[in-house]
Amino acid sequence: MSIWLVMISLGLLTFATRLSFIALMERIKLPVMFQRALRFVPIAALSAIIAPELGYLNNSLALSPFNPRLIAGIIATVVAYRTKNVIWTITAGMLVFWLLKIWL
Amino acid sequence: METLTQAPTPSREFWLGVRGELPILFGVVPFGMIYGILALSAGLSPLDAQAMSSVVFAGSSQFMTAKLISAVTPGLIIILTGFVINLRHALYSASLAPYMRHLPLRWKAALAYLLTDEAYAVSIIHYQEPGDLTNKHWFLAGSGLTLWTSWQISTGVGIFLGAQIPAAWGLDFALPLTFIALVVPGLKDRSSTFTAIVASVAALLFFGLPFKLGLIAATFVAIAAGLWSEKK
Numbered sequence: 580m581s582i583w584l585v586m587i588s589l590g591l592l593t594f595a596t597r598l599s600f601i602a603l604m605e606r607i608k609l610p611v612m613f614q615r616a617l618r619f620v621p622i623a624a625l626s627a628i629i630a631p632e633l634g635y636l637n638n639s640l641a642l643s644p645f646n647p648r649l650i651a652g653i654i655a656t657v658v659a660y661r662t663k664n665v666i667w668t669i670t671a672g673m674l675v676f677w678l679l680k681i682w683l
Numbered sequence: 684m685e686t687l688t689q690a691p692t693p694s695r696e697f698w699l700g701v702r703g704e705l706p707i708l709f710g711v712v713p714f715g716m717i718y719g720i721l722a723l724s725a726g727l728s729p730l731d732a733q734a735m736s737s738v739v740f741a742g743s744s745q746f747m748t749a750k751l752i753s754a755v756t757p758g759l760i761i762i763l764t765g766f767v768i769n770l771r772h773a774l775y776s777a778s779l780a781p782y783m784r785h786l787p788l789r790w791k792a793a794l795a796y797l798l799t800d801e802a803y804a805v806s807i808i809h810y811q812e813p814g815d816l817t818n819k820h821w822f823l824a825g826s827g828l829t830l831w832t833s834w835q836i837s838t839g840v841g842i843f844l845g846a847q848i849p850a851a852w853g854l855d856f857a858l859p860l861t862f863i864a865l866v867v868p869g870l871k872d873r874s875s876t877f878t879a880i881v882a883s884v885a886a887l888l889f890f891g892l893p894f895k896l897g898l899i900a901a902t903f904v905a906i907a908a909g910l911w912s913e914k915k
Contacts, residue, residue, distance in 0.1 A: 582731050585758045589748065589765040590738035597772045598795035602788065604780035615913070616906050617778040619878045621807055622869060623905035624771040625800065625862045626882035627898050628743070631890045632859035640887065648856060655860050659867035665706035668864035669857055676856055 647679035690815035700825025703805040710861025711742075711801060711830065712837040713854035718745055719841020725753035729842045736838040740831065741799065742858070744768040747895065770899045775803040779823075782810045786820055794820060797827025804865040878909035 633652035634642055644650060655672030662668065691699075715736070722732035727749060735745050744765040751761045775798055783791055806823040810816075870876045882905030889897030 581758075582727065582752065583734075585748070585752075585761050586731070586735050586738045588758075588762045589744065589769075590740070592762065592766045593739055593741050593744065593769045593772065594796055596766070596769055597776055597798040598792060599773050600777035600780040601783050601791045601795050601798075604777070605784055609777075612910070613777075614781075616910055617774070619875065619906045619909035620771075620774040620778045620902075621804055622866055622875050622878045623882045623902045623909065624774060624898075625804065625866045626879040627886035627901035627905065628800070629859045629862050629866070630883035630886040630901075631897075632856075634883075634887045635890060640890075642887075648859075651856070652859065652863065655863050656867055659864045660870075663868040665861065665864040666709055668867075669709045669860045672860035672863070673857060676853060680853070 645683050647676050647683060650679055651676035690817040693818045693821040696818045696821035697825035699809070700806070700822035700827075701829045703809065703822070704802065704826035704829040707801045707805065707830070707861055707865070708833050710857040710864075712833055714742055714858040715834050715837025716841035716844065717855045718742065718749070719838045719843075720845065721746065722749040722838075723842060723845060725749040727752065732842055733835075733838055736835055737831075739765070740796070740834065741765075741769050741772075742834075764895055767899060768895050771800075771902055772798060772803075774902070775800075775807075778807060779803070779810065782816060783820060785816070790820060794823050794827065797823065797831060799827070799830055801861070801865075802827040802830050804862075808869070874909050874912040877912045878905045881905040881908040 629652070633649045634640060634646075636646055636648065642649065651672045654675045655668050658671040659668040718736070719732060722735070722745070723729065727735070732749075735748065739745055739748070747768060748761055748765055751764065776795065779794075779798070783794065786794075802823060805826050809822050810819055866879060870879055882901050885901035885904045886897060889900045891897070892900060
């Protein structure tokens with residue numbers, strides 16, 4: 580299959596996914612339970628993206644103090660909690676990450 | 684008598700959206716550049732690599748697609764994998780839908796095209812704040828277009844730079860850091876914190892599932908956990 584066919588198919592599927600509820604919800608009445616669940620969507624999805632980025636090194640679980648991504652991620656979490664500032668969080672995380680990579 | 688609240692103008696909402704998205708770009712621009720670099724090293728032509736950023740326009744699935752193409756994976760598997768990775772956007776769609784009922788279909792389609800993790804994350808915060816809904820979709824237009832433009836440019840820069848930025852710098856790490864900055868300030872009560880913890884643990888446990896299904900599985904488990912802890 581050509582790369583373009585793959586790209587266009589994936590692009591259309593992704594667009595349809597993004598449009599799905601925005602376009603259809605007028606016609607469907609969603610259960611209350613579902614509406615309450617939506618509040619947790621951003622937290623759940625983004626956390627599920629973050630954790631493996633921190634906890635895995637080269638496709639194997641690395642929950643150790645010698646994993647620079649894990650330690651830098653934990654420190655960035657503390658900074659994000661304290662400052663609520665995106666730039667401080669990224670700066671602190673990257674600096675710790677680079678320092679640990681030099682030391683470890 | 685009813686109190687009249689004036690809705691902010693479209694252009695004010697638009698620029699608020701642009702401004703809301705700017706800090707996020709610190710994480711997105713390096714990610715886009717690394718995508719450009721990786722796509723070339725995976726064997727895509729510069730044109731293919733650039734086109735994917737506007738045709739698919741979803742970072743993690745673009746990385747995966749480039750990786751799978753270099754491993755000579757059958758096209759159908761690549762499409763299925765990318766589709767599963769992007770399934771979480773259906774949840775974003777459901778979460779924004781109640782705020783977009785009043786919009787014509789062409790607006791809904793345009794905003795759906797721009798609906799990425801990063802644009803969603805800042806826009807949902809804005810939508811959930813009290814205020815007149817009339818022009819709030821311009822906020823998502825502003826944040827979405829800002830992200831779209833920087834994604835195209837950073838991809839282009841990555842393609843241009845080729846392999847000149849050493850992978851050892853680990854600039855891709857800026858992306859999870861960006862997501863941390865977006866999620867953590869939103870953990871205001873026990874059930875949202877619980878949701879984040881369950882999502883993290885589940886994502887680590889499910890990481891090995893085929894076709895990257897772990898991401899969507901962990902998301903659903905965590906949402907269920909959040910609902911359960913809210914009821915208690």
